[in-house]
Amino acid sequence: TRQVYTFGGGAKHDDPRAKDKVITGGKGSNLAEMAGIGLPVPPGFTITTEECVKYLAEGGDFSDALRADVAEALTHIEKTVGKSFGDTADPLLVSVRSGARVSMPGMMDTVLNLGLNDETVEGLAKVSGDDRFAWDSYRRFIQMYSDVVLGLDHGRFEEALEIVKEDNGFMNDVELSADDWRGIVTQYKAIVSEEQGKPFPQDVHEQLWGAIRAVFDSWDSDRAKVYRRLNDIPGDWGTAVNVQAMVFGNMGETSATGVAFTRDPATGDKAYYGEYLVNAQGEDVVAGIRTPQYLTKAAREASGATAPSMEEAMPKAYGELAAVFELLEKHYADMQDIEFTVQQGKLWMLQTRSGKRTAKAALKMAVEMVGEGLIDEATAIKRVDPMALDQLLHPTLDPEAPRDILAKGLPASPGAASGQIVLDADTAEKRNELGEAVILVRVETSPEDIHGMHAAKGILTARGGMTSHAAVVARGMGRPCVSGASGVSIDMKTRTLRIGYRELKEGDVITLDGATGEIMAGEVPTIEPELAGDFGTLMEWADKHRRMKVRANAETPTDCKMARQFGAEGVGLCRTEHMFFDAGRISAVRQMILAEDEAGRRAALEKLLPEQRADFHAIFDVMAGLPVTIRLLDPPLHEFLPQGEAEFAELSDAIGIGVDTLQRRAGELHELNPMLGHRGCRLGITFPEIYEMQARAIFEAACDVAEASGDAPVPEVMIPLVATRKELAILKKVVDETAAAVFAEKGRTLEYIVGTMIELPRAALMAGDIAQEARFFSFGTNDLTQTTLGVSRDDAGRFLSPYVEKGIYPRDPFVSLDVEGVGQLVELGAERGRTTRPDLKLGICGEHGGDPASIAFCEKVGLDYVSASPYRVPIARLAAAQAAL
Numbered sequence: 001t002r003q004v005y006t007f008g009g010g011a012k013h014d015d016p017r018a019k020d021k022v023i024t025g026g027k028g029s030n031l032a033e034m035a036g037i038g039l040p041v042p043p044g045f046t047i048t049t050e051e052c053v054k055y056l057a058e059g060g061d062f063s064d065a066l067r068a069d070v071a072e073a074l075t076h077i078e079k080t081v082g083k084s085f086g087d088t089a090d091p092l093l094v095s096v097r098s099g100a101r102v103s104m105p106g107m108m109d110t111v112l113n114l115g116l117n118d119e120t121v122e123g124l125a126k127v128s129g130d131d132r133f134a135w136d137s138y139r140r141f142i143q144m145y146s147d148v149v150l151g152l153d154h155g156r157f158e159e160a161l162e163i164v165k166e167d168n169g170f171m172n173d174v175e176l177s178a179d180d181w182r183g184i185v186t187q188y189k190a191i192v193s194e195e196q197g198k199p200f201p202q203d204v205h206e207q208l209w210g211a212i213r214a215v216f217d218s219w220d221s222d223r224a225k226v227y228r229r230l231n232d233i234p235g236d237w238g239t240a241v242n243v244q245a246m247v248f249g250n251m252g253e254t255s256a257t258g259v260a261f262t263r264d265p266a267t268g269d270k271a272y273y274g275e276y277l278v279n280a281q282g283e284d285v286v287a288g289i290r291t292p293q294y295l296t297k298a299a300r301e302a303s304g305a306t307a308p309s310m311e312e313a314m315p316k317a318y319g320e321l322a323a324v325f326e327l328l329e330k331h332y333a334d335m336q337d338i339e340f341t342v343q344q345g346k347l348w349m350l351q352t353r354s355g356k357r358t359a360k361a362a363l364k365m366a367v368e369m370v371g372e373g374l375i376d377e378a379t380a381i382k383r384v385d386p387m388a389l390d391q392l393l394h395p396t397l398d399p400e401a402p403r404d405i406l407a408k409g410l411p412a413s414p415g416a417a418s419g420q421i422v423l424d425a426d427t428a429e430k431r432n433e434l435g436e437a438v439i440l441v442r443v444e445t446s447p448e449d450i451h452g453m454h455a456a457k458g459i460l461t462a463r464g465g466m467t468s469h470a471a472v473v474a475r476g477m478g479r480p481c482v483s484g485a486s487g488v489s490i491d492m493k494t495r496t497l498r499i500g501y502r503e504l505k506e507g508d509v510i511t512l513d514g515a516t517g518e519i520m521a522g523e524v525p526t527i528e529p530e531l532a533g534d535f536g537t538l539m540e541w542a543d544k545h546r547r548m549k550v551r552a553n554a555e556t557p558t559d560c561k562m563a564r565q566f567g568a569e570g571v572g573l574c575r576t577e578h579m580f581f582d583a584g585r586i587s588a589v590r591q592m593i594l595a596e597d598e599a600g601r602r603a604a605l606e607k608l609l610p611e612q613r614a615d616f617h618a619i620f621d622v623m624a625g626l627p628v629t630i631r632l633l634d635p636p637l638h639e640f641l642p643q644g645e646a647e648f649a650e651l652s653d654a655i656g657i658g659v660d661t662l663q664r665r666a667g668e669l670h671e672l673n674p675m676l677g678h679r680g681c682r683l684g685i686t687f688p689e690i691y692e693m694q695a696r697a698i699f700e701a702a703c704d705v706a707e708a709s710g711d712a713p714v715p716e717v718m719i720p721l722v723a724t725r726k727e728l729a730i731l732k733k734v735v736d737e738t739a740a741a742v743f744a745e746k747g748r749t750l751e752y753i754v755g756t757m758i759e760l761p762r763a764a765l766m767a768g769d770i771a772q773e774a775r776f777f778s779f780g781t782n783d784l785t786q787t788t789l790g791v792s793r794d795d796a797g798r799f800l801s802p803y804v805e806k807g808i809y810p811r812d813p814f815v816s817l818d819v820e821g822v823g824q825l826v827e828l829g830a831e832r833g834r835t836t837r838p839d840l841k842l843g844i845c846g847e848h849g850g851d852p853a854s855i856a857f858c859e860k861v862g863l864d865y866v867s868a869s870p871y872r873v874p875i876a877r878l879a880a881a882q883a884a885l
């Protein structure tokens with residue numbers, strides 16, 4: 001099989017591997033695809049990801065076979081453009097870029113103008129008739145190559161250039177003459193010799209192989225590894241290398257370079273969106289060194305900018321570009337992110353890929369493209385990342401709240417965030433770990449800042465456009481971002497900054513509005529999100545295509561209301577212990593716990609009954625007509641006890657028992673390992689009157705609501721931490737007898753069922769037996785993970801992340817179900833339970849019920865529903881639909 005594929009210039013594209021991004025990477029496969037549909041793509045070739053994987057594994061040199069294939073592919077480029085690589089009279093120059101299966105910041109990006117040396121630069125000057133262009137290209141090449149291939153610090157190059165500009169009083173790079181650039185090349189070469197102890201490579205083939213090697217090596221760079229970890233990208237994919245004939249956007253005023261999206265990636269509006277720079281090379285746009293101009297006249301006018309748009313300045317090339325946009329959207333049936341260059345009036349396509357987008361844009365585009373007939377509903381459902389919905393479900397700034405606006409930048413990624421200013425990525429990460437909300441403020445960001453961007457609630461940069469690194473990455477991560485805020489200046493020495501007219505320092509609180517670009521002093525209040533519109537439409541489609549039901553974990557009427565708004569079809573877990581902590585009743589709870597005997601406990605439970613009944617009444621009201629799973633008391637009793645002298649004294653006053661007695665009882669309740677101690681159904685076994693009170697409260701409330709509204713809730717009473725059928729049998733009897741008593745008193749009966757959580761390995765193994773007593777199972781995967789892994793869920797935070805970093809677990813098993821291990825118990829429990837009772841209802845209510853990967857697993861093993869926290873309900877609805885498709 002081939003490891004090098006040519007594209008452009010009449011290259012055949014008949015090998016399916018050439019267009020397979022697994023083999024040739026995202027960039028390479030799309031270049032082959034674009035060339036194949038007749039778009040103007042400069043000729044080039046791609047070395048496969050397989051070759052990268054081999055190179056990294058063997059750590060050796062390149063094979064002769066590869067060298068031969070590359071030489072042949074280079075000839076293809078030479079023949080097509082009529083220039084030779086290394087030719088001193090008319091040299092072929094190439095770009096070298098990485099390109100993994102998915103776009104991945106952190107890897108080596110681009111080397112342009114490769115093939116220039118002290119001799120070929122003279123040839124380029126002659127054939128182009130432009131000395132200045134040739135020497136400017138050469139110095140760019142030395143700088144880029146030194147940075148990304150030789151690994152030299154770019155600071156010294158920038159400094160050298162700054163000094164020349166200062167000495168001559170130049171403001172802009174465009175003011176430098178050919179001789180100025182020639183002088184800079186001399187200086188740059190001297191810096192390289194000094195820094196690496198040998199001269200800048202003059203052999204063009206050595207340059208090319210050095211760049212290829214750098215691309216491969218960058219796959220294993222620290223930055224790339226961090227990015228892969230954050231985005232769940234496997235380390236064994238490897239990257240392809242793309243080598244392509246250069247086209248020049250910096251050949252004068254009829255040349256330009258730009259990046260564009262076929263629709264607005266921030267809002268999803270169907271309008272071309274992008275930026276371009278006249279007389280510039282690609283990296284100038286992305287690096288944010290010069291402020292780019294708008295692509296369309298409409299966008300320029302809307303912004304109030306005066307610099308002409310591409311539509312106005314280069315109407316012919318713009319027209320061609322617009323036609324390409326249309327063609328590409330139809331071809332890929334998705335919004336495209338494009339890089340292009342105009343060389344002396346002629347348009348060239350350098351890249352296309354499905355564009356990153358905000359959640360809002362993803363939704364709008366998915367829905368509108370169905371309307372346009374471009375995609376079907378199923379595709380639309382798959383287009384939206386469920387986790388990205390998180391961005392939409394969270395609050396935005398209250399438009400009524402006063403805003404103390406300090407300055408304005410570009411609205412680079414929507415959403416609102418408040419937090420303390422931090423000025424570097426490491427500090428952002430540290431403060432975030434301490435639980436502080438931070439806003440990362442930088443002049444501009446680079447892939448080295450990724451971990452800090454991830455840790456920050458929002459990102460603010462002084463430089464860079466809408467397609468700058470900060471903007472692209474922030475949108476991908478769902479972080480609000482304001483970029484290119486020229487009113488921001490940072491002094492890293494004193495760690496202070498100026499925003500607009502105000503002096504601020506690290507630690508001061510600011511608020512960003514990523515939808516308007518506003519930067520505000522202090523914290524600005526927020527409002528709830530809008531759930532209609534495109535969101536509603538996509539959710540409707542998701543509901544149509546999913547099989548599993550989605551419920552919410554909720555225990556207050558407020559949470560239940562929110563859950564219903566988000567589309568929950570019932571409550572999957574109401575943790576009743578949360579009701580015990582309520583300030584008004586904690587002393588009755590404590591009195592119950594500390595009671596010496598059953599009579600004492602019953603006296604205290606009398607006081608709690610009306611409170612619990614009111615709790616359930618309120619929940620049943622909100623959840624009218626839907627199933628509500630109520631779990632009886634679970635945690636160890638000592639969790640409710642007073643802490644410290646003062647609380648004991650207070651309790652003593654309230655219930656008239658001496659402090660000494662209280663402390664003795666508290667001592668008796670102390671446990672060495674409470675998570676495996678007297679909790680869950682073990683409480684019910686030893687103190688059945690507690691569960692009896694809770695059951696009474698549930699059925700009385702249910703009867704009352706049925707009486708008042710006629711819309712009877714369906715209570716599902718759930719017994720926690722069951723390990724044996726007998727435990728469940730005993731407690732089910734308590735519930736059933738209580739129900740019968742209440743129904744007799746109330747003179748009505750109600751439908752209800754009793755079931756259990758499966759959250760201990762023994763319960764999963766004995767599920768067939770336990771199902772004799774249970775009408776439903778709800779997998780409590782928090783405890784099931786804890787007990788199967790033997791890892792304490794409360795202490796795991798301290799040591800689990802190195803486990804994930806080392807790949808011992810692919811993801812935090814408390815966040816995403818350990819499908820391989822714990823998953824077996826779920827599958828087996830479900831199977832054995834259903835064998836006993838074919839109509840056994842099966843659900844999950846651990847945290848995993850809101851995690852898309854875990855939801856896909858639940859679909860696979862045939863659960864009936866998942867239950868997640870209210871904000872995760874829409875995520876679960878979409879993920880369940882994706883899992884079913």
Ligand code: PEP
Pocket residue numbers: 573575634759779780781782783784845846847
């Ligand atoms: C579980 O263990 O998964 C569960 C849902 O119960 P809790 O988190 O309350 O222990």
Ligand code: MG
Pocket residue numbers: 720759780782783
């Ligand atoms: Mg549990």
